[in-house]
Protein backbone atom coordinates (compact mmCIF):
# COMPACT_ATOMS: atom_id res chain seq x y z
CA UNK A 1 0.00 0.00 0.00
CA UNK A 2 1.10 3.47 -0.78
CA UNK A 3 1.04 6.13 1.86
CA UNK A 4 -1.22 8.99 1.00
CA UNK A 5 0.56 12.21 0.26
CA UNK A 6 0.16 14.76 2.99
CA UNK A 7 -2.63 17.17 2.20
CA UNK A 8 -2.16 20.80 3.19
CA UNK A 9 -4.44 21.51 6.07
CA UNK A 10 -6.98 24.26 5.76
CA UNK A 11 -8.11 23.87 9.35
CA UNK A 12 -5.64 26.39 10.69
CA UNK A 13 -7.78 29.18 9.27
CA UNK A 14 -10.63 28.46 11.65
CA UNK A 15 -9.64 27.26 15.06
CA UNK A 16 -12.59 26.58 17.26
CA UNK A 17 -12.42 28.22 20.62
CA UNK A 18 -9.82 30.73 19.57
CA UNK A 19 -11.38 34.12 19.20
CA UNK A 20 -9.68 36.92 17.40
CA UNK A 21 -11.12 40.17 18.61
CA UNK A 22 -12.03 42.45 15.77
CA UNK A 23 -11.98 46.17 16.26
CA UNK A 24 -13.33 48.96 14.20
CA UNK A 25 -11.78 52.32 13.53
CA UNK A 26 -13.57 55.15 15.32
CA UNK A 27 -13.05 57.41 12.30
CA UNK A 28 -14.02 55.26 9.32
CA UNK A 29 -15.66 52.31 11.14
CA UNK A 30 -13.67 49.83 9.11
CA UNK A 31 -13.11 46.49 10.75
CA UNK A 32 -9.61 45.14 10.76
CA UNK A 33 -7.37 42.87 12.82
CA UNK A 34 -6.31 44.53 16.04
CA UNK A 35 -2.68 44.68 14.94
CA UNK A 36 -3.51 47.18 12.22
CA UNK A 37 -4.76 49.81 14.62
CA UNK A 38 -3.35 52.52 16.74
CA UNK A 39 -4.82 52.38 20.19
CA UNK A 40 -5.82 55.28 22.35
CA UNK A 41 -6.82 55.05 25.94
CA UNK A 42 -8.40 57.54 28.27
CA UNK A 43 -6.70 58.04 31.57
CA UNK A 44 -7.97 60.60 34.03
CA UNK A 45 -10.10 62.06 31.27
CA UNK A 46 -7.21 62.55 28.88
CA UNK A 47 -6.84 60.56 25.69
CA UNK A 48 -3.34 59.35 25.03
CA UNK A 49 -1.80 57.31 22.27
CA UNK A 50 -0.85 53.97 23.65
CA UNK A 51 1.78 51.68 22.32
CA UNK A 52 2.76 48.39 23.82
CA UNK A 53 0.83 47.23 26.82
CA UNK A 54 -2.92 47.11 26.82
CA UNK A 55 -5.07 48.21 29.67
CA UNK A 56 -8.40 49.80 30.25
CA UNK A 57 -10.81 50.91 27.61
CA UNK A 58 -9.50 51.99 24.28
CA UNK A 59 -10.42 53.44 20.95
CA UNK A 60 -8.87 52.33 17.72
CA UNK A 61 -7.75 54.14 14.61
CA UNK A 62 -6.30 52.79 11.37
CA UNK A 63 -2.52 52.81 11.77
CA UNK A 64 -1.85 53.36 8.08
CA UNK A 65 -4.57 55.79 7.09
CA UNK A 66 -3.77 59.45 7.79
CA UNK A 67 -7.28 60.39 6.67
CA UNK A 68 -8.52 58.71 9.83
CA UNK A 69 -6.39 61.02 11.97
CA UNK A 70 -8.04 64.24 10.82
CA UNK A 71 -9.47 66.32 13.62
CA UNK A 72 -12.94 66.49 12.10
CA UNK A 73 -13.14 62.71 11.98
CA UNK A 74 -12.05 62.42 15.60
CA UNK A 75 -14.54 64.89 17.02
CA UNK A 76 -17.27 62.31 17.43
CA UNK A 77 -15.10 60.18 19.68
CA UNK A 78 -12.70 62.59 21.31
CA UNK A 79 -14.72 65.78 21.40
CA UNK A 80 -12.70 68.76 22.59
CA UNK A 81 -9.55 66.66 22.56
CA UNK A 82 -9.83 65.80 18.88
CA UNK A 83 -7.25 68.43 17.90
CA UNK A 84 -4.73 67.18 20.45
CA UNK A 85 -5.27 63.57 19.46
CA UNK A 86 -4.92 64.44 15.79
CA UNK A 87 -1.66 66.28 16.49
CA UNK A 88 -0.30 63.35 18.47
CA UNK A 89 -1.13 60.94 15.67
CA UNK A 90 0.49 63.13 13.05
CA UNK A 91 3.57 63.66 15.19
CA UNK A 92 3.90 59.93 15.57
CA UNK A 93 3.82 59.38 11.83
CA UNK A 94 6.92 61.43 11.14
Ligand SMILES: [Zn+2]
Pocket residue numbers: 025026027028029030061062065068
Ligand atom coordinates in the same frame (compact mmCIF):
# COMPACT_ATOMS: atom_id res chain seq x y z
ZN1 LIG B 1 -9.97 54.24 9.84
